[in-house]
Amino acid sequence: MTATTPADVTGEEHPGGEGETLLSVSGLRKHFPVVRGLRRKTVAAVKAVDGLDFSVRAGETLGLVGESGCGKTTTGRLLVRLDEPTAGKIVFQGRDITHTKGAALRRMRRDVQMVFQDPFSSLNPRHTVGSIVGAPYRLQNIKTEVGIKRTVQDLLELVGLNPEHYNRYPHEFSGGQRQRIGIARSLALRPKLIIADEPVSALDVSIQAQIINLMEDLQNELGLTYVVIAHDLSVVRHISDRVAVMYLGKIVELADRTDLYERPMHPYTVALLSAVPLADPDQRGKRKRIQLAGDLPSPLDPPPACPFHTRCWKAQEVCTVEEPPLAELSPGHRVACHFPENAPHANPEDPRQRDPSVPSEDGVVPKELRDAEAHQAASQAPAPPAPAAGQTEPGPPPTR
Amino acid sequence: MALGRRNAAGRRAGGTDSDSLLQDGPRQAPGTDPSRSFLEARDLRIHFPTDDGLVKAVDGLSFTLERGKTLGIVGESGSGKSVTSLGILGLHRKAHAKVSGEIWLGGDELISASDEEVRRLRGKRMAMIFQDPLSALHPYYTIGHQIIEAYRVHNKASKKAARAHAIAMLAKVGIPRPDSRVDDYPHQFSGGMRQRAMIAMALSCDPDLLIADEPTTALDVTVQAQILELIQTLQAEFDSAVIMITHDLGVVAEMADDILVMYAGRAVEYGTIGDIFHRPEHPYTWGLLKSMPRLDRDREERLVPIHGTPPSLINRPSGCAFHPRCAFGERNGDLSRTVVPELAEAAPGHWVACHLDPDERRAIRVEQLRLGS
Numbered sequence: 001m002t003a004t005t006p007a008d009v010t011g012e013e014h015p016g017g018e019g020e021t022l023l024s025v026s027g028l029r030k031h032f033p034v035v036r037g038l039r040r041k042t043v044a045a046v047k048a049v050d051g052l053d054f055s056v057r058a059g060e061t062l063g064l065v066g067e068s069g070c071g072k073t074t075t076g077r078l079l080v081r082l083d084e085p086t087a088g089k090i091v092f093q094g095r096d097i098t099h100t101k102g103a104a105l106r107r108m109r110r111d112v113q114m115v116f117q118d119p120f121s122s123l124n125p126r127h128t129v130g131s132i133v134g135a136p137y138r139l140q141n142i143k144t145e146v147g148i149k150r151t152v153q154d155l156l157e158l159v160g161l162n163p164e165h166y167n168r169y170p171h172e173f174s175g176g177q178r179q180r181i182g183i184a185r186s187l188a189l190r191p192k193l194i195i196a197d198e199p200v201s202a203l204d205v206s207i208q209a210q211i212i213n214l215m216e217d218l219q220n221e222l223g224l225t226y227v228v229i230a231h232d233l234s235v236v237r238h239i240s241d242r243v244a245v246m247y248l249g250k251i252v253e254l255a256d257r258t259d260l261y262e263r264p265m266h267p268y269t270v271a272l273l274s275a276v277p278l279a280d281p282d283q284r285g286k287r288k289r290i291q292l293a294g295d296l297p298s299p300l301d302p303p304p305a306c307p308f309h310t311r312c313w314k315a316q317e318v319c320t321v322e323e324p325p326l327a328e329l330s331p332g333h334r335v336a337c338h339f340p341e342n343a344p345h346a347n348p349e350d351p352r353q354r355d356p357s358v359p360s361e362d363g364v365v366p367k368e369l370r371d372a373e374a375h376q377a378a379s380q381a382p383a384p385p386a387p388a389a390g391q392t393e394p395g396p397p398p399t400r
Numbered sequence: 401m402a403l404g405r406r407n408a409a410g411r412r413a414g415g416t417d418s419d420s421l422l423q424d425g426p427r428q429a430p431g432t433d434p435s436r437s438f439l440e441a442r443d444l445r446i447h448f449p450t451d452d453g454l455v456k457a458v459d460g461l462s463f464t465l466e467r468g469k470t471l472g473i474v475g476e477s478g479s480g481k482s483v484t485s486l487g488i489l490g491l492h493r494k495a496h497a498k499v500s501g502e503i504w505l506g507g508d509e510l511i512s513a514s515d516e517e518v519r520r521l522r523g524k525r526m527a528m529i530f531q532d533p534l535s536a537l538h539p540y541y542t543i544g545h546q547i548i549e550a551y552r553v554h555n556k557a558s559k560k561a562a563r564a565h566a567i568a569m570l571a572k573v574g575i576p577r578p579d580s581r582v583d584d585y586p587h588q589f590s591g592g593m594r595q596r597a598m599i600a601m602a603l604s605c606d607p608d609l610l611i612a613d614e615p616t617t618a619l620d621v622t623v624q625a626q627i628l629e630l631i632q633t634l635q636a637e638f639d640s641a642v643i644m645i646t647h648d649l650g651v652v653a654e655m656a657d658d659i660l661v662m663y664a665g666r667a668v669e670y671g672t673i674g675d676i677f678h679r680p681e682h683p684y685t686w687g688l689l690k691s692m693p694r695l696d697r698d699r700e701e702r703l704v705p706i707h708g709t710p711p712s713l714i715n716r717p718s719g720c721a722f723h724p725r726c727a728f729g730e731r732n733g734d735l736s737r738t739v740v741p742e743l744a745e746a747a748p749g750h751w752v753a754c755h756l757d758p759d760e761r762r763a764i765r766v767e768q769l770r771l772g773s
Contacts (some may be wrong), residue, residue, distance in 0.1 A: 067620035068591075174709045204476040205647055209691035209705035216702070231620065238693035238703065261695070275625040275648030277691070280698040281673045284654055291629070293589045293603045294576075 022193060023079065023226050024055035028088035030074050034055040034300065046299050048074040050249035052088070053326065056193070060221065061226040061241030063257075065233060069296055071249040072229045078197045079227060081105060082116045092193070110140060117198035119178035123170040129156070131179055137201035138190040155184045171263075176207035178212065186220065197229045212239055233276050237261050242332075245269050248299055248307040251326060255333040265314050265329060265340035268292075285386060308336065314339045424518075436504055436643055437464035439488075441607055444501035444511075446480075446487045455715040457483040459665040461501075465658070467608065470635070472656030472673075474649065474688070476710050480665040483644045485611045488643075489528055490518035505609060523618040525553040527602035529631075531614035533594035537586040543570070543597045544582035551604045569600040573630060592657060596630065603634060610635070611643045616651065628654060642673045649688060653677060661685050664711050664721035667743055672749035681752040681761055686769055719754060722737035728756060 029052075031045035049071040056062050064072045077083045079090065081097060092100045097108050116122035133152045139284040144151040153163035170178055179199065186194055199215065200208040212235065218224060230236050236243055237257060242253040244268065253266040264270045271290040278287070292311045298304055303310045304333065309319035312340055318338050329343050334378040446458040465471045478538060486492055490510060499577040503510040506629055510518060517663040530536035538546060547566040551557060557565065563582070570578035573596040586594055594655045595615060602610060611748040612631060616624035628651065635642050643653050650661055652673070659676040661669040661684065669682040687706035694697070703762055711717050723729040724738040730736075732755045754761065 007592045112700055177707060204710065205649075206476060206687055206691050206706035207709070209703035210707075212693075212703055213705060232695040233621065235693060238699060257699075267748060275621045275697070276695050277624070277628070277654045277690065278678070279649040279653045279694055280696050281653045281677050283696060289629075291626055295592055295623070296620075323449065330496065 002269045005230060019057035019059045022058040022093060022384070023054045023227075024091045024092075025079070026053050026089050028052040028075070028078060030071075030078055030083055031086045036053045044300055047249050047302060049078060049101070049301060050299075050302070052249075052251055054244055054254060056227060057224060060241040061239055063236035063243040064227060064229045064246060065231060065236050065243060066246035067231065067272075067296060069248075069299060070246040071299070072231075072246050073197055075246070076114065076197045076227065076229045079193075079195050080112055081108070082114070082264070102131055110189045111192045113189065113191040113194050114183050115179075115186050115194060115196040115199050118202050119175055119182055120170075120202075120317060122182055123178055125170055128167050128169055129161075129173075132170070132181060132187060133184045136185065136208055140189060142189070152184075152188075155187060156181075159184045160210075174207075175203050176210055177202060179206065179211050183211075183214065183218070186338075187222070190222070191224070193225045195227045195229070198231070199228065200235060201232060203231065208235070209363065233272060245272070248297065250307055250336065251334075252308065252337070253333075253335050254326065255335075257331075259333050263333075263342040265333065265335040265342050266308075266337045267314050267339075268308050268343060270341050307337070308337075327339065327378070430658070438467045438506055439465040439480070439643075440501040440502075440504040441484075441488070442504075444484065444487060444503060445499070446483050446492060447498040448496060449498065450714075455713045456716065457713055458487065461660075461662075461665075461667055463658075463667070463670060465609075465641045465643065467641050468635070468639045469657045470644055470655050472652035472659045473643060473645045473662060474647065474652055474659060476647060477661035477665075478710050478713065479662040480713075481662055482613050483665075484662075485528065485613050485645055488609075488611065489526060490515070491522075517668070520554070520635065523607070524605045525552055525607055526609040526611065527605070527607040529595070529598055529602050529610065529612040529615045532618050533591070533598045536598060537594060539586055542583050542585055543589065546675060547582075547597075547601045547604050550601050554605045565604065566593075569604050570597065572624075572634070573597070573600045573603075575600070590620055592626060595619060595623075595627050599627070599630060602637065606638055608638075609641045610641070611645070611691055611738055613645045614647070615644075617648070623640050624651075630656070634700060649692060661688070664716055665713060666721065667751070667753065668722065669752045670743065671747075671752075675747070675750040679747070679750070680752070680765065681746050681758075682722075682754050683728055683756070684722050686765065687725075690769060720753075731756060731760065 020054045028049055029047075030049040031047050033042040034044040034046060036040060036043045049176045052075060064075060066072050074083065078085050081090075081100065085098055088098065089096060092108065092112065095108075100108055106365070130149065130152050133155055134148045136142075137148050137151070149166065156163045156165065160176060161180050161184070165172075169180065171182065179202075183199075192269055196215070200211050203211060215226065216239070219226060226239075227234065228239055240257050242254065242256055243260045244251045245260070245268065246252065247268050253260065253264065253269050260269065261273065264273055269294050274287065290313070294311060295306070297310055303320075305321050305323045306312070306315070306319040309315040314320065316339070322338070324336045324338045328334045329340060335343075435626060440463075442462050444458055444461040445456070446459060448455040461480070461484060464473065472751050473484065475481050483492075488498055488510065490513075492499055497509055501511060505521065508521065510521070513521075531568070544563060547569060548559065548562040551562045552559070555562075555758075567578045568581050570582055575581050575593060575596055581589075586597070589597060615631065618628050619627060631642065632655065634640070642655075644652060646652055656673050658672055659670070660667050661676065661682065663684050669676065669680065669685050676685060677689075684706070687704075690704040691706055693703060706725055707727075707744055711721050711724070717724050719738045720726070720729070720736045720741050726736065735755045739755070741755050743751045743753045746752045746758060756764075
């Protein structure tokens with residue numbers, strides 16, 4: 001093997017101490033070059049992933065959320081090594097797998113598998129279910145004790161499909177069943193880590209719950225570790241132990257599930273949570289919604305320093321010149337923001353930090369979001385400086 | 401139908417002001433209820449003959465909608481939501497679809513009306529916002545061109561006036577620098593802006609009925625919030641009736657006044673938003689409410705999915721189409737398996753199609769499911 005270097009400790013501490021670190025990522029970057037002209041000169045780079053540091057503990061589920069274009073899917077592909085990282089380091093089970101190639105890469109894939117978003121395009125329509133789910137054994141040249149067919153049938157049963165459907169083709173199955181096929185395939189080699197990229201977003205609501213429950217059962221049964229990439233904040237809250245929020249290729253907040261949803265610190269997380277429509281008509285009109293002005297800036301030319309400053313209602317001069325580090329403001333809760341919300345005692349030298357009208361840190365999310373005063377107070381803050389690239393209009397966010 | 405024709409003739413003679421049409425009593429056929437709702441669908445059926453059999457995409461749907469109100473249509477894929485909305489707009493080709501029943505829009509019956517007549521109403525009095533703005537906008541023409549075209553088809557306006565109108569509409573939906581963006585092509589817009597442009601196009605002729613088919617499904621949550629608010633603001637301004645088709649119960653909870661829950665082409669429950677969210681009666685509605693993770697509640701250890709898969713529309717399950725997936729279908733012996741339940745009024749204005757005994761249903765809802773108040 002090319003990459004048998006011993007574990008490189010990335011300085012990531014493990015609050016809580018449960019489970020050893022299975023995967024750790026430091027300074028991970030992926031820039032896609034933009035080429036122009038006959039000479040294919042690189043004129044720019046799409047900074048899809050721009051410096052990630054996080055770790056995944058064995059047995060946990062890490063949720064990656066963010067809007068489209070924030071780099072969450074690219075992150076997933078980098079972790080499975082479907083894309084080659086531009087910079088940074090990925091350490092899996094103590095081995096540096098950042099640039100593993102050939103046989104070593106194939107061996108690593110026994111332990112790291114992926115479930116794809118679209119169950120219609122991720123299964124080869126010309127292959128039978130048996131051949132799709134059995135492919136990992138053929139590719140890895142693995143013989144099973146009871147024969148591949150029997151093993152595949154056991155797998156189909158494990159994910160709730162009829163083992164007799166071994167010879168059927170993907171088009172004979174519904175969307176939810178196809179996603180089960182995709183999960184069965186990812187389980188074939190008994191991996192330790194599964195990267196699930198939007199595993200339920202293509203499915204109907206009633207089917208989503210079936211797949212989420214299946215994934216949880218499999219995790220308990222087989223001791224799996226998940227990285228779940230999703231844009232649906234309620235799904236992520238249900239399935240994850242810890243959640244990382246991404247914005248323009250960077251992690252802006254990383255915390256335990258309860259912490260993140262009850263005490264979001266980054267303004268972007270607060271805005272995201274306030275934008276989720278709640279299935280409770282009584283809440284209508286009572287919630288204060290933070291509306292972010294404009295659209296996501298282009299990752300070709302992300303705003304300097306804090307990437308969120310062009311849309312942030314708390315942004316000040318410092319946000320345009322100095323990038324906030326992903327700092328641990330309370331145990332296990334890391335935020336990259338100069339002026340975090342709900343912050344217990346960070347930056348005590350900053351007078352704006354302790355705004356008396358900001359709700360206390362033990363307020364739960366819905367209550368906190370209903371709180372009109374919190375965001376009015378925030379929007380009365382001095383108007384942020386004019387955005388760098390004229391992306392959006394400055395000023396307080398419109399609330400209703 | 402004679403009625404439809406007569407309305408058309410009257411309209412041709414009497415100008416196109418939609419408000420005067422609405423109040424114009426004498427044009428109504430004798431015996432027509434003048435208190436008819438602004439939009440009324442009666443026993444709407446849309447069937448598609450295919451080689452495999454007759455697909456009953458919509459099978460006996462009735463609802464009403466007043467101006468200024470929003471009807472949410474909820475259901476899984478294949479439940480007939482989109483087919484219904486295309487049916488209202490008359491967008492099913494007669495060669496491929498059998499449409500029957502009645503749809504009344506402000507005194508005009510749409511199903512029996514001629515293609516020509518429906519074409520004049522479409523865009524002018526009713527318009528649609530589609531799910532995917534990238535495929536609903538023509539990539540070869542500028543945004544402005546497409547809005548101007550829609551406007552000039554229905555209004556006698558010079559190109560210059562139409563262009564000014566298009567710019568005004570783009571400004572209204574919140575597109576920055578509309579006078580220069582009007583000459584942009586769809587690919588130059590972001591997803592949220594495209595959806596705004598499509599709303600501008602749909603509203604360019606000031607329609608009375610706006611159908612939004614999953615308008616925010618392709619959008620991010622922060623953009624979704626912007627678009628939903630935009631639709632609400634414009635609805636208030638134009639006093640339009642809105643049909644909001646979605647699978648997201650959160651979106652309907654934010655937007656709708658009434659909700660129609662569809663399953664396999666039929667309405668299984670129909671009531672006000674309070675009825676559906678606080679006093680749901682149908683086991684399928686219970687399933688929908690229980691199966692989704694909710695941010696407004698404490699996290700449940702485990703979700704309660706609806707078992708099985710959505711039914712085939714060619715071989716619909718006998719009796720109640722939901723019975724193979726229903727946890728309570730056995731309680732009435734064979735009834736659910738053999739007899740199709742009719743939509744019956746469980747409480748004033750709250751309709752449900754279920755064989756379960758009303759008292760039993762209430763007991764299950766409150767005690768077992770802890771749903772509603």
